[in-house]
Amino acid sequence: MRIRRFSNQNKVVQQNSYKQFNRWRQERVRKIKNKDYSYQVPNVEPDIEFLKGNTELPSITWIGHSTFLIQIEGLNIMTDPVWAGKMAFQKRLAPPGIPIDQVPPIDVILISHSHYDHLNIGSIRRLSGAKQIIVPAGLSSKLRFKGFSRVKELHWWESARIGETTFTFVPSQHWTRRNPWDTNSSHWGGWIIQKSGADSGPGLLRPDGTSRKVSLHGTGGTSSSESEIMRREIAAGYSADEMTVCDGRPMVCDAPTIYFAGDSGYFAGFKEIGRRFDIDVALMPIGAYEPEWFMGPQHVTPEEALQAFEDTGARWFVPMHYGAFKLADDTPLEALERLEAERCRRKLEENRIIVLPHGETWKLAGNGERK
Structure with a gap:
């Protein structure tokens, strides 16, 4: 049977051939000797007692790379679980924020795509809990072959509802391969996590995949373009003087909409995601972008990540996909420094970028105080 091959929204030439990979590897041998990896993403003591007992407050805990524990509507959700100590023979740069045997039981696992730094079979096996796994189209058969029975796959813009939470698979610009024969045989993308029935902007998606037009923040008959402008103005209006912390x-709300971007090069799809959903928190990649001639089509630079963040109209930005593995020629400190320089250039308020250490839990609601 002929294998289905997935593609990006826009025609983009991915620099992922073995010839191009070998060129990069040869360049890397010379370059990486001069790289400073002394900076390590800090780890803080995780609040295991809170995480195991929390069934009410929405929270985000960064474990490392693209692995987050997200608690929302009573569910424990894990994104791209990877506790591997090595990646492509390179040792992990910093330990995971939570030891895997201390993670609370997981209800839902979201996979963005099949690359090894986002899909680690051993880590999925070791996690406890019911573990409903939701994956991109084309990937469910691989997981069932590995013995996982609770697997559901979605195409772009399709949604699945679990309890009071809706998960929508949204586009990214990337590619997939786990062996020489399965290139692009499964899809790639990001995830929108939101309370079921929550307004998600001008193009709300229902769980059945259909959409309807809605007004934004009580704007009545406001057009979608006007609503988009208003949402960006609202996002820009979060000042340190008015914030509850x-x-x-910062405190967000009791039912936040979270966008987990997975892996992506910069593309127009970020604007479309922003038009369809009213996003509170965007978990955006900032690492593995150098050399840009090789990584550009598949990984955003820190500058492009901030542009994507603004495109989505999200209120807060949490950087990820840096600090755990040597996947490219950039270092964790370089990624953070470029992110901060671009934030200053764009005059974005500092409080809108939440740089988490490994293991910290950001409580998005609760009993805060006015700053």
Whole structure:
């Protein structure tokens, strides 16, 4: 049977041939000797007691790379679980924020795509809980072959509802391969996590995949373009003087909409995602972008990540996909420094970028205080 091959929204030439990979590898041998990897993403003591007992407050805990524990509507959700100590023979740069045997039981696992730094079979096996796995189209058969029975796959813009939470698979610009024969045999993308029935902007998607037009923040008959402008103005209006905080972090709301971007090069799809959903928190990649001639079509630079963040109209930005593995020629500190320089250039308020250490839990609601 002929294998289906997935593609990006826009025609883009991916620099992923073995010839191009070998060129990069040869360049890397010379370049990486001069790279400073002394900076390590800090780890803080995780609040395991809170995480295991929490069934009410929405929270985000960064474990490392693209792995987050997200608690929302009573569900424990894990994104791209990877506790591997090595990646492509390179040792992990910093330990995971939570030891895997201390993670609370997981209800839902979201996979963005099949690359090894996002899909680690051993990590999925070791996680406890019911573990409903939701994956991109084309990937479910691989997981069932590995013995996982609770697997559901979605195409772009399709949604699945679990309890009071809806998960929608949204586009990214990337590619997939786990062996020489399965290139692009499964899809790639990001995930929108939101309370079921929550307004998600001008193009709300229902769980059945259909859409309807809605007004934004009580704007009545406002057009979608006007609503988009209003949403960006609202996002830009979060000032440090008006913010409610808890443990030094901003409070969001009781039912936040979270966008987990997975892996992506920069593309127009970020604007479309922003038009369809009213996003509170965007978990965006900032690492593995160098050399840009090789990585550009598949990984955003820190500058492009901020542009994507603005495209989505999200209120807060949490950087990810850096600090755990040597996947490219950039270092964790370089990624953070470029992100901060671009934030200053764009005059974005500092409080809108939440740089988490490994293991910290950002409580998005609760008993905060006015800053």
